Amino acid sequence: MFLMFAIVIAIVIMVGFQRRERLKRSGxxxxxxxxxxxxxxxxxxxxxxxxxxxxxxxxxxxxxxxxxxxxxxxxxxxxxxxxxxxxxxxxxxxxxxxxxxxxxxxxxxxxxxxxxxxxxxxxxxxxxxxxxxxxxxxxxxxxNAPTKPTTTASSGSVSQVAAFPSPKKDNMCGLCGGTMIKRKSTKGEVYACSNYPGCKNIQAI
Structure with missing residues (x-):
């Protein structure tokens, strides 16, 4: 009986966690x-x-x-x-x-x-x-779902770009309505939301 109760509790916790992660992912x-x-x-x-x-x-x-x-x-x-x-x-x-x-x-x-x-x-x-x-x-x-990985012909590297609306058109973040700003990262220049880290919308240029 205790084992069954523990399993039910574990399932409830897991479902709750997945629901919260899903909501977070949606924005x-x-x-x-x-x-x-x-x-x-x-x-x-x-x-x-x-x-x-x-x-x-x-x-x-x-x-x-x-x-x-x-x-x-x-x-x-x-x-x-x-x-x-x-x-x-x-x-x-x-x-x-x-x-x-x-x-x-x-x-x-x-x-x-x-x-x-x-x-x-x-x-x-x-x-x-x-x-x-x-x-x-x-x-x-x-x-907000990521696109399929694409391979760069010159380098053979695989990259994954999120399907956010392009910030180049109107400079607005597709997640929170903030401003997309050009910033430098370890992978080169990217567009990042001005509300980071509250909003983690980052796009390759």
Whole structure:
């Protein structure tokens, strides 16, 4: 009996550890600390990693839409909500109205949190997609997953580069919204996040 109890405890501890490591790997902790506009820009990187063309709308008078995504001729209106509590039905109402204004075919709400029962019910009746914390973490893990090792023809060395959005384009960290700075390392020059060591986003140049 004691042995069985010890095994169960060990499994619970192991599962808890794996869950914490998974969350850490996703970068959701940094997202939870972001200001609203940084979260919006971060989502732009996230959507681009999935093959969307992501356009951030103007900060004021955006008609309830923070991003306009286009892919294969389809336009999607997206509202970003970085919340501590559950997102209410107002977000669904706003993005649905914004969808009509921008002539989009779909409407999404994306949050690092979850949604109220009212928001879920309204979204179902209006065909609005709600991306909550769990799905967002899955998307982040996919973006942050390392690519397959590549071999350099000249040296024959193998390197592994994380699939973060390129900092060369807009100089923003794809994990926390900080600034990617060119720094020297033992392997030469790299781009490193200005929030290091809190954010460990490092990219080869």
């Amino acid at each position: 959701i902790g940094e997202v939870d600390k972001m200001e609203g506009h940084k979260f919006e820009h971060y989502l732009g990187h996230l959507f681009r990693s999935q093959g969307y063309n992501a356009e951030v709308t103007q900060a004021a008078g955006d008609y309830g839409v923070d991003h306009l995504l286009t892919k294969q001729g389809k336009k999607i209106a997206v509202q970003a909500k970085r919340y501590k509590g559950n997102v209410g039905l107002e977000a669904v109402q706003q993005v649905e109205a914004g969808k009509a204004h921008y002539g989009a075919s779909e409407a999404w709400v994306v949050s690092n949190s979850d949604y109220t029962d009212q928001a879920i019910t309204l979204a179902k009746s209006n065909g609005v997609r709600l991306i909550a914390r769990k799905e967002l973490i899955e998307m982040m893990l996919k973006m």
